[in-house]
Amino acid sequence: MSHLITKIPWTTGKKIGLVTSTLALSLLIPNLSTTVNAFEVGENETVFLAAPRLTRAATTNLSPNGPSIYHFTIEVPENADEALQAITVSQRDNPVYINFALDKSNAFMGDSFAGGPNLALADIGGDLSVNPNDITVVFDEPVQPGETVTVRLRAKRNPARGGIYLFGVTAFPEGENSSGLYIGSKSLQFYSY
Template sequence: MLKNVFVSSALTISTLSIGINSLVLKPSRAVELTDGRRAFESSLNLTRAAANFNSRNNSAARYQFTIEVPEDAGEALKSVKITQKENSDTVIFKTDKSKASLGSSLSGDNIPLAAVGGESQPGETTVVFDTPVEPGNTVTISVKPKQNPSVDGVYLFGIAAYPNGENSPGLYLGSGRIHITE
């Protein structure tokens, strides 16, 4: 009787292992909406927001935003929109100074940008990758303000990610915080 329980348990574990491996090996697919647009299957993660210089009015400052595109995202990351939340001072981005690289810092492989700016307004910019960032990768985007705000405080930047495809809905990832000091 005990021997049969062991064999039965071994078969169950073996079956579960095969089932799990089958799930892991299947490629993930993006969500297709009823109107044909595509959306991410799983949320991307805003993991870091930082400024290299935090002092007021500093014209050498760069803001970096790091985003993880998980394996199960189902769709590649095509563009990112950065929008400053209302505050006492508004940042104006120098779109020609934006860059991106693979990894959690700018020391990774450079990612060419197809466009930067779009229909930008003060406090807003959109970065479009020439080649979309595939699931399983991390990307760091660096944007350059004309200068840091003249008023110290915490500045919030809403980050929205967009998958490959026409008029695809964005996915709001949250707000990155940049602290400006005296």
């Protein structure tokens, strides 16, 4: 092979190397523009293939021990083909775990602190006896493809210990036996004074 390349002018050899590298990368890297849809998998189980996106996590107060509301914003892409029925927010190995006033938590359509139309919740909490650091929010009416929802979890108080606190979000499509799809993590940083 090296004998063949020495007979090819130097600029042509670079082009061959570039073509070979591009071909190799195209085989190794999946096509990121592939459109995927939700589908049923045995026993009427519905799953997302086009994931909703966790676009923002924010808080109304960064002070230690103060009251605060944590915002988690999720966009359901138009090509999702399934509505978003529920999400689970999980605290991930935080220095201390934050307790929430679930009866004062809610959701609204849109993505700003000003809020939008309220979205009724069918349930909030989940099985706290199994994992008290996971909060499941079930929407009364599913969030349709092309829409954005913000879930507001009211903290009883911010942590006294400053640091970066990580929250993971899992999305569940509409359906009786829907599988959750982990859609990402966002962090909130609190300060100690």
